[in-house]
Amino acid sequence: MSLIPIVYYSHHPALHKVAEPVTEFNEALAKLVQDMYETMYHADGCGLAAPQIGIAKRIAVIDISEEKDKPFCIINPEIIERSGEKMMSAGCLSVPGTYTTAPRSTYVKVRAQDETGKFFEIEGHDLLAHCLQHEIDHLYGKLNIDYLSSLKKNISLKKMEKFLKRTKGK
Template sequence: MLLEILKYPDPRLRVKCKPVDKFDEELKKIVNDMAETMYNAPGVGLAAPQVGIDKRLFIIDISKEKNDLKVFINPTILKKEGEICDEEGCLSVPGEYANVTRAEVVEAVAQDINGNEFIIKADGLMARAIQHELDHLNGTLFLDRLPAFKRESVKKHIKRRQLAGEY
């Protein structure tokens, strides 16, 4: 089932999400609905709060074929290495892109759909996506990581698009 993707400045995007403690059929349905929504959007990642769900959960699929879904439940970054600045966008801030500085390499721990813990070391787009989606679980948007002048410029652009009915 396709879910509605919340758009900035919806206040639900600012909630610090609660940990997942039940790994059941309901959770599997949420993940399946989120995957269908993300692939339809189309995007490479989607966090639960972006669809109004208050759970520490996100999904990522950076494959070209869109057949390598990764599920991260109750994730934490263990290590960060390096620094790289690259362009980011967000399904909750459609049509807006900006350069964001993030760690180049991350090591994260999370649980899978069955509650099994795993560790992943990632670089490139996967590292960027993990950091971006984890920010969502803490109520942070990529806009918050921009320099003040750039953030204000993007916000003004969004306002203009809202007034014109394009956002």
């Protein structure tokens, strides 16, 4: 397995466009998913979408368990049911150094494929629902801070750039 560098808001075009569906479920995809798990754990995140490592494909990995031992991947995911609404706060590995709130459903049901191409459904409430929506948004080129007004968004981006300067080379 290997770590893949995470890209930051406005630093890479893949982050801001609609990702392509995955059509080939092969060894290269399985390896990419493993690398995404490793990259997510290394960055101490609970989710990572392929556009965040510069790959505009509909792949995301998630692990919200405390022991960080229950990872799963969602490929070509679609939200097929949702309910409830709440403003939820989150950080994003592509906008480090900031937390922002966005309107989220408190329940979602998602249909996706695993790394072998098999279809499955997953239901999530609260944190898991939030995480699923956040990662699936990435596959549409949408980030948490895109829900903010342009004024608030600029403040968040300035915070991010400061954070990146501070942590550069670490």
